[in-house]
């Protein structure tokens with residue numbers, strides 16, 4: 001998959017393209033319906049398969065929200081889309097100038113100039129200054145065809161990034177994983193902490209989670225991947241209130257059956273289930289006793305189940 005940053009410069013692509021367009025934070029099963037339509041149309045018409053996304057939230061660029069928090073980092077989006085076999089990922093450098101483009105100017109500069117012959121978008125897609133462009137604006141263009149994907153439902157309700165954030169705030173990882181159609185992950189570099197982990201016999205790899213929107217504070221059963229090797233782990237997200245509380249929550253994993261130095265390595269944390277809330281313990285001995293119990297839960301979770309006898 002070729003990654004093409006669109007920053008207003010001319011791009012020299014001459015092949016006809018079918019592209020999905022949207023922000024695609026989370027790449028949930030609703031988003032995947034758009035990706036599947038891109039594949040279907042491209043195979044039928046012989047177009048190149050593409051997806052167009054943006055490097056920043058429009059509301060952040062316009063100063064209407066102070067912090068950027070994403071369900072998926074750009075790296076996550078790139079690697080997930082790579083697996084889908086797309087030919088191009090267009091990343092629009094979203095600036096105040098791009099936000100100020102009229103829907104017609106956006107179409108001319110970003111779609112027609114790229115030889116997009118078919119656009120795939122969600123039923124509620126809006127774009128251009130004042131969000132004035134919608135699916136009908138796209139459908140009115142002669143230069144390309146448009147597939148509008150209806151809302152994808154889960155348990156009778158529309159799947160959206162907002163709903164997914166709410167599910168994460170509840171720590172409902174099982175539902176999160178169903179909405180994503182894959183395991184929910186956070187990844188980043190392993191950074192230094194306060195070295196308390198080693199001192200209490202439970203070293204923890206602290207992840208630099210940057211702009212991720214995190215699940216609620218608590219203890220989770222996870223798997224981690226370092227250099228492609230997977231391990232069971234227990235993850236804590238929170239302020240470590242048993243000690244002097246941190247001023248920013250940490251995301252840290254005690255990796256089972258592992259002993260090695262992984263500072264500055266890239267680690268993927270794959271979430272399975274919340275086991276309890278983080279809490280202050282009266283002593284470090286009480287915390288340690290709880291950590292042994294948490295570890296046991298992780299082992300039980302991943303223990304191969306006895307096969308059910310055939311009935």
Ligand SMILES: Cc1cc2nc3c(=O)[nH]c(=O)nc-3n(C[C@H](O)[C@H](O)[C@H](O)COP(=O)(O)O)c2cc1C
Pocket residue numbers: 193194195196197198202203204205206219220234235236239240241242243252253254277278279280281287291294
């Ligand atoms: C599975 C797990 C559960 C944890 N639960 C709690 C908790 O309930 N309360 C708490 O104060 N700290 C909890 N911690 C955090 C420890 O206090 C923390 O790992 C320790 O301070 C090490 O931090 P360091 O990486 O900065 O050395 C937990 C850590 C792990 C790995």
Ligand SMILES: Nc1ncnc2c1ncn2[C@@H]1O[C@H](COP(=O)(O)OP(=O)(O)O)[C@@H](O)[C@H]1O
Pocket residue numbers: 190191192193194195196197198199202203204205206253254255256257258259260261262263
């Ligand atoms: N089983 C393990 N789980 C997590 N990290 C481990 C483990 N064994 C060794 N380490 C290493 O130890 C570091 C964590 O030790 P810790 O004392 O908690 O230090 P810090 O406070 O800097 O995170 C990790 O970043 C990793 O490099």
